[in-house]
Amino acid sequence: MNKVILVGRLAQDPEVRYTQSGKAVASFNLAVNRFGGQNNADFIPIVAWEKLAESAGNNIGKGSKVLVDGRLQIRSYEANDGSKRRVAEVVAQSIEYLDRKQQASENGGDLTVDSFGKDVFPDEEIPF
Amino acid sequence: MNKVILVGRLAQDPEVRYTQSGKAVASFNLAVNRFGGQNNADFIPIVAWEKLAESAGNNIGKGSKVLVDGRLQIRSYEANDGSKRRVAEVVAQSIEYLDRKQQASENGGDLTVDSFGKDVFPDEEIPF
Amino acid sequence: MNKVILVGRLAQDPEVRYTQSGKAVASFNLAVNRFGGQNNADFIPIVAWEKLAESAGNNIGKGSKVLVDGRLQIRSYEANDGSKRRVAEVVAQSIEYLDRKQQASENGGDLTVDSFGKDVFPDEEIPF
Amino acid sequence: MNKVILVGRLAQDPEVRYTQSGKAVASFNLAVNRFGGQNNADFIPIVAWEKLAESAGNNIGKGSKVLVDGRLQIRSYEANDGSKRRVAEVVAQSIEYLDRKQQASENGGDLTVDSFGKDVFPDEEIPF
DNA sequence: TTTT
DNA sequence: TTTT
Numbered sequence: 146m147n148k149v150i151l152v153g154r155l156a157q158d159p160e161v162r163y164t165q166s167g168k169a170v171a172s173f174n175l176a177v178n179r180f181g182g183q184n185n186a187d188f189i190p191i192v193a194w195e196k197l198a199e200s201a202g203n204n205i206g207k208g209s210k211v212l213v214d215g216r217l218q219i220r221s222y223e224a225n226d227g228s229k230r231r232v233a234e235v236v237a238q239s240i241e242y243l244d245r246k247q248q249a250s251e252n253g254g255d256l257t258v259d260s261f262g263k264d265v266f267p268d269e270e271i272p273f
Numbered sequence: 274m275n276k277v278i279l280v281g282r283l284a285q286d287p288e289v290r291y292t293q294s295g296k297a298v299a300s301f302n303l304a305v306n307r308f309g310g311q312n313n314a315d316f317i318p319i320v321a322w323e324k325l326a327e328s329a330g331n332n333i334g335k336g337s338k339v340l341v342d343g344r345l346q347i348r349s350y351e352a353n354d355g356s357k358r359r360v361a362e363v364v365a366q367s368i369e370y371l372d373r374k375q376q377a378s379e380n381g382g383d384l385t386v387d388s389f390g391k392d393v394f395p396d397e398e399i400p401f
Numbered sequence: 402m403n404k405v406i407l408v409g410r411l412a413q414d415p416e417v418r419y420t421q422s423g424k425a426v427a428s429f430n431l432a433v434n435r436f437g438g439q440n441n442a443d444f445i446p447i448v449a450w451e452k453l454a455e456s457a458g459n460n461i462g463k464g465s466k467v468l469v470d471g472r473l474q475i476r477s478y479e480a481n482d483g484s485k486r487r488v489a490e491v492v493a494q495s496i497e498y499l500d501r502k503q504q505a506s507e508n509g510g511d512l513t514v515d516s517f518g519k520d521v522f523p524d525e526e527i528p529f
Numbered sequence: 530m531n532k533v534i535l536v537g538r539l540a541q542d543p544e545v546r547y548t549q550s551g552k553a554v555a556s557f558n559l560a561v562n563r564f565g566g567q568n569n570a571d572f573i574p575i576v577a578w579e580k581l582a583e584s585a586g587n588n589i590g591k592g593s594k595v596l597v598d599g600r601l602q603i604r605s606y607e608a609n610d611g612s613k614r615r616v617a618e619v620v621a622q623s624i625e626y627l628d629r630k631q632q633a634s635e636n637g638g639d640l641t642v643d644s645f646g647k648d649v650f651p652d653e654e655i656p657f
Numbered sequence: 658t659t660t661t
Numbered sequence: 662t663t664t665t
Contacts, residue, residue: 146340146369146385147537147561147571149601150276150406152468152497152530154664176664177531177601180513187531187603188663189617208664210499212274212408212468217533217561217601217619219571233573233617235601241274241408243466243499257436274408275433275443277473278534280596280625281403282660304660305403305473308641315403315475316659317489336660338627340536340596345405345433345473345491347443361445361489363473369536371594371627385564402596402625406532418656426656468530497530528546528554 147216149235152243153177155209156188161202171198172234175213190234191215193260197237200258205242212241275344277363280371281305283337284316289330299326300362303341318362319343321388325365328386333370340369403472405491408499409433411465412444417458427454431469431491446490447471449516453493456514461498468497531600533619536627537561539593540572545586555582556618559597574618575599577644581621584642589626596625 156174163169171193176186191213193201205211215237224230239259284302291297299321304314319341321329333339343365352358367387412430419425427449432442447469449457461467471493480486495515540558547553555577560570575597577585589595599621608614623643 146278146342146534146596147563148276148278148342148532148534150274150530150532151601152499156663174663178665179531180515186664187601189601189603210665212530214274214276217535217571217573217617219573233601259436274406274468275435276404276406278402278404279473280627284659302659306661307403308643314660315473317473317475338661340402345407345443345445345489347445361473387564402534402598404532404534404598406530420656470530470532528548 149213149215149217151175151177151189151191151213151235153186153189153211153213155205155207155211158206159193159198159201161198169195169198169202171201173201175211175235190232191237192218192234193237193240195260197240197258197260200256201240204256205240210243212243213237214239214241277341277343277345279303279305279317279319279341279363281314281317281339281341283333283335283339286334287321287326287329289326297323297326297330299329301329303339303363318360319365320346320362321365321368323388325368325386325388328384329368332384333368338371340371341365342367342369405469405471405473407431407433407445407469407491409442409445409467409469411461411463411467414462415449415454415457417454425451425454425458427457428490429457431467446488447493448474448490449493449496451516453496453514453516456512457496460512460514461496466499468499469493470495470497533597533599533601535559535561535573535575535597535619537570537573537595537597539589539591539595542590543577543582543585545582553579553582553586555585557585559595559619574616575621576602576618577621577624579644581624581642581644584640585624588640589624594627596627597621598623598625 153175156176159171159173161169161171173191174188175191176188179185215235218236219231219233221231239257241257281303284304287299287301289297289299301319302316303319304316307313343363346364347359347361349359367385369385409431412432415427415429417425417427429447430444431447432444435441471491474490474492476488478486497513537559540560543555543557545553545555557575558572559575560572563569599619602620603615603617605615623641625641
């Protein structure tokens with residue numbers, strides 16, 4: 146069990162890059178207000194992959210309010226001076242767009258993007 | 274966003290049934306202790322599907338301690354007297370077995386069963 | 402561990418009542434969309450107590466979008482015909498108001514109401 | 530909304546320190562297995578305060594299995610070379626002890642420690 | 658109806 | 662470094 150749920154606003158536009166194998170990766174910091182908190186936020190690094198990444202790149206930007214559901218991961222990397230560093234980041238499993246800043250979409254509904262197939266089974270099928 | 278996370282013990286062995294289309298469905302009540310609570314628990318109906326259901330049928334029983342991650346669903350059904358009833362239940366998305374009652378498995382590790390494919394990406398692939 | 406996190410819209414205005422000991426209790430159904438889901442929602446009963454209840458009564462109504470953080474509880478009661486019934490409901494521990502329908506509040510920020518005292522400790526105090 | 534839920538084992542005994550104002554603070558790394566993961570874990574820094582800290586110091590140690598419920602915080606500090614660094618850590622709001630390594634406690638039940646007062650209301654009080 |  |  147490794148679950149993180151955050152509501153906040155993007156501190157900057159998502160940066161979308163591509164791995165050597167061609168997978169899209171988006172990253173941005175999420176400003177999550179602390180309780181009591183006008184000018185008191187945690188800026189939490191978020192990473193999203195593939196269609197989640199592409200959707201973020203196309204649909205949200207600096208200031209957008211989102212709900213991120215994901216897992217907390219510690220990633221190792223080599224710093225410029227050759228030293229080994231560790232950074233914590235949240236790998237998004239789904240992102241729910243809580244407002245629609247720019248394009249006031251005519252259908253109104255909220256958009257949720259998810260990194261896996263769905264497991265929704267109709268009520269009627271249950272054999273009891 | 275519809276997320277439920279529970280830790281508790283099975284109040285009875287899982288019942289495994291099959292839909293007309295052949296899908297396995299397991300159901301059981303989970304005793305979740307309230308704070309302060311020896312003899313003070315909520316008995317929460319859990320439903321699991323397909324491989325989650327089969328694994329539950331094979332690996333856990335009355336008294337097993339588990340962590341259930343799922344969503345809360347309201348299901349409508351027709352009662353015996355023809356009246357329409359609604360029941361709330363948690364549809365499991367993953368079940369983590371926190372103890373191994375019967376078979377003291379030699380490898381020691383915990384078992385997690387999950388209803389969808391995994392989205393684990395290796396650290397090294399990240400292009401930054 | 403008994404945790405529920407829901408995002409949805411109130412299906413009706415909160416009903417605020419008072420216990421014999423004078424505690425406020427608010428109740429309403431929350432429409433939580435399923436994935437894929439325009440016309441496909443679970444209507445989940447929510448209960449809030451004391452200042453959470455009063456705030457809900459004053460600040461949100463039918464159609465308001467909220468994030469509810471709480472626990473899932475099974476409550477027993479006696480039906481009109483004398484039979485014993487059980488109902489599941491979510492007891493809210495905090496409610497975050499994700500939009501402000503009517504009154505475009507002048508202070509701008511989002512409003513979160515919480516049922517317990519806060520445990521926020523300043524960063525500087527940590528002795529390492 | 531800033532919520533983190535983790536299940537893992539302590540990578541070392543908790544270190545308990547005291548702030549200048551006398552508050553207890555415990556810190557340790559939690560090894561949280563990734564899916565698929567025997568030798569594949571994230572080591573996540575956990576911080577607990579006051580009675581949570583004292584209980585951790587007294588009741589759990591390296592290898593203990595726990596469920597941590599908390600929030601993700603970014604803390605700034607000054608490194609030895611005077612540069613400003615940021616570190617992410619989980620501030621525990623409750624810790625559930627999922628096993629009892631050393632002392633096979635005679636009372637059986639699980640121990641949950643929580644950082645705030647409880648909001649449990651009896652079922653009977655609800656006026657409907 | 659029920660778990661430890 | 663940063664959001665409203």
